Amino acid sequence: MYLFSKKIALASCMILLSACSAAPSEKPLINYANAYSVTLNTTAAIQIDSDWWQAFASPTLNELIQLAQQQSPDLLISAERVRQAELQMRIANATLFPSLTATASSGESRTKADGQGSERGESTRASIGVNYEVDLWGGLAANRSAVKAGFDATRYDQDAAALSIQAAIASGWFQWLALQERIVTAQKNIVIAERVQRIVDARFRNGAATAADVAQQKNNLLTQRAALLPLELQARQTQSALAILLGKTPQEFVLIAENLLAVAVPQITPGTPAELIARRPDLAAREADLAAADADIHAARAALLPGISFSASASKSASELFALNPATQASGWTLSLAQTIFNGGRLVNQRRLSEARRAELVLQYHKAILVALQEVDNALVSTDISARQEVSQQEIVTNAARSLRLSEARYREGTDDLLSLLEAQRSLFQAQDSLVQQRLSRLNAAVELYKSLGGGWNL
Template sequence: MTHAPAVSRRGTNLLMLGGLLGSLPMAGCALKPDAIPPVAAGPNRFREGSGSAAWPDPIWWRGVGSPELNRLVARMSTENLDLAVASARIRQADASARIAGSALLPLVTAGADASRSETGGRRGTITTRYSADLAASYEVDFWGRNRNAAESARLSAAAARFNLGTALLTAQASVANTYFTILEARQALRIQEENLSAARRVLAVIRQQVAAGTATGLDLAQQETVVAQQEAAVPPLRQTVSQNTATLAVLLGLAPAELDVSGEGFEGLDVPSPTPGLPSELLARRPDVLAAEATLAAANANVASARAALLPSITLSAQGGFESLLIGTLLRPDAQFLSMAASLAQTVFDGGTLRGRVELARGEQEELLANYRLTILSALSDVESALAALRETTEQERLLREAERRATRAYSIAEGQLQGGIITLITLLTAQQTLFTARRNLSRGRLERFQAAVGLFRALGGGWGPGASPPAPEVRR
């Protein structure tokens, strides 16, 4: 094979000539993908937004001030199996893009052969033939079919990367929300224990009054009911802790038995409140919007590729090498052979297959265009809803904290007056129930504010920015 430079040069020249002839009219003849239709101009500001923009930090969860949450998110970034799936899909999309791009290059194959044939029986003639050859073929992409197919695959790979970004934001928000739910359930358990302790203290007082004849059996039965109700509220809270710990373990790639959460409440924690900039800036930050745009562009390229398949295809090919009856003379000049060919093919009748593929590609394009517009509107709606939720839950928590403070003071006064015989049991029971409700509502309100803040971070695209692309996580096996 190393002694065939003349044949190689001739084959290369043929392919270069064919590529040149195909590329000259390409700009005028190649079918180009449709441009992405412009989206109707949206609002120039967010209704719920105010002040200058303060986009989320890429590590926004550290603003909560919980070292444990920082460790949980760090582990999730490397061990979450949803991210591993998204990362594997990126590798698949990259491989598909390489496969599609290979159609733009010549196909070159090399081969060698030795054959032996015998004629005339035992005393006949035995012929041995040796050959070595190099073949090349190239489809001139006159109409841009292969180029558009390669572009579609490249854009699909880009969309896979943006999908990884969406999966990453979702996993971060899920870890934070699940962790906060565990904290709230544990805090609620402490509150419930305090409520139960208070109810038992009142029960002890009533029993003393019954013994002294100043209270009735009905009073005793009513307070025993309150104690039983407070005891019954404990198991659901323990169940919430257990179930959400199991959910959090799966997010971290662990078995539930392998995870221990030490956090007990929201004391010392807070969430900084980002503010959005312009809606146009949001669309450049959200990976789901960018993924929808890339997917739509890939569909447009698919339509152009399907249309080009309706037109004739041109293929150039060349084959050269050596063929001889004796291996010792295989590389002599007189053993050379060379063949060149050019072919033009046009589908005459296929039962509508090619045109059906064009219509199929157009239908997918229309679906993805509608999905792209819906994704944009959903992104804007997410931010408006998240801004309103954070504002209102912050105000709600402030009011609930004040209500809990007043209920605690009222109950403390009522408990002392009951022991002094100043008020009736009905008054104490009312104050007691008001306190229990206020404490539980405050705990729930605090959870809602933290989760509303997480929702805003997610709606604003997390720490994403224009041109950002998430690195594929290194998932340890």
């Protein structure tokens, strides 16, 4: 009989230990390639620095991002979230210490029976109590681990938000510069269209042009003027968006243009796909969420097991107001064990809910890694294609400039008319406008590559 009881006790201990032990954390299985699908020319490539925007050699961009780090509303909001998570962690860490309570009271009472005199009573009491919950199964420690992992996830999310804001400022600044260049080009085209209009009008008055020619050129002039308005609108909207990112009112925010083509386009070393998981703060945040879910499962399993708490108290009491001497002293301690017998399956379902939540987070983490790899690949493709397109567009600009020089020479020699010269000028301006757009595409691709690679962040 004794041996049988011993076996039952040993089996019970094994069940309890298995119930409170945490399951190993599931991690997504990713088959990382040795390299990305696009290989860039890395002869002049640079490593990504945490101040990656300085590689564009734009003084105004450096000032804008420095200003955003000080007063961007989005960054300030994320900083407050980190503060809240830190306070939650401090609250959870309070379970490491016992709770101490103190009470004091003094008063009197009067009782009177029917037909009898009143009786008066006085009392004064002071007591102190200590209570401590023994973390026998690690449930409280698991709660602290979950909150700590949540704090880490919030910090990483803050870093990811900062990177997104920096990238948005860089893209917005380059967009505004490109719009300024395109506005200048559109204005030049309007000047050319006005000159052509005057020539056509003069030829019409001399009988060398028809009314259809006049109407066609008038329509061309109106089209050129109409094309300028959306560019001015986009420039204003882009400037206002930058103002909001920087915590400025759109009315007080003023930008001074730089030469977009003078902005450097850095060559970036992308590294390998397997390195990406430790270089992106958003992936680190999702991994921290997964760690918090593992701790929640451990805490939910520990809640199924008996709870042990220790309490002690000491008190003094006297039958006089505001006096504890002479007094009656009392002290004691209690060690209690509590086990939930029935609660409708709440604790069991809570454990199952925690396990289902972890399974979801594993899938989300898996998807986040795949999306991150896709973003890097897309950024590399865009970087490669936009660079080649800019080279082609530069050749177009060179040929358009050569055509303009030839048209000017023929016009001076009297072998070509002014309309041909003006058309050559307009072709050059349009080619230059396309070159600005291609440079903007290259800059945006570089910004996106920096962002998708983590912007110099590391775990």
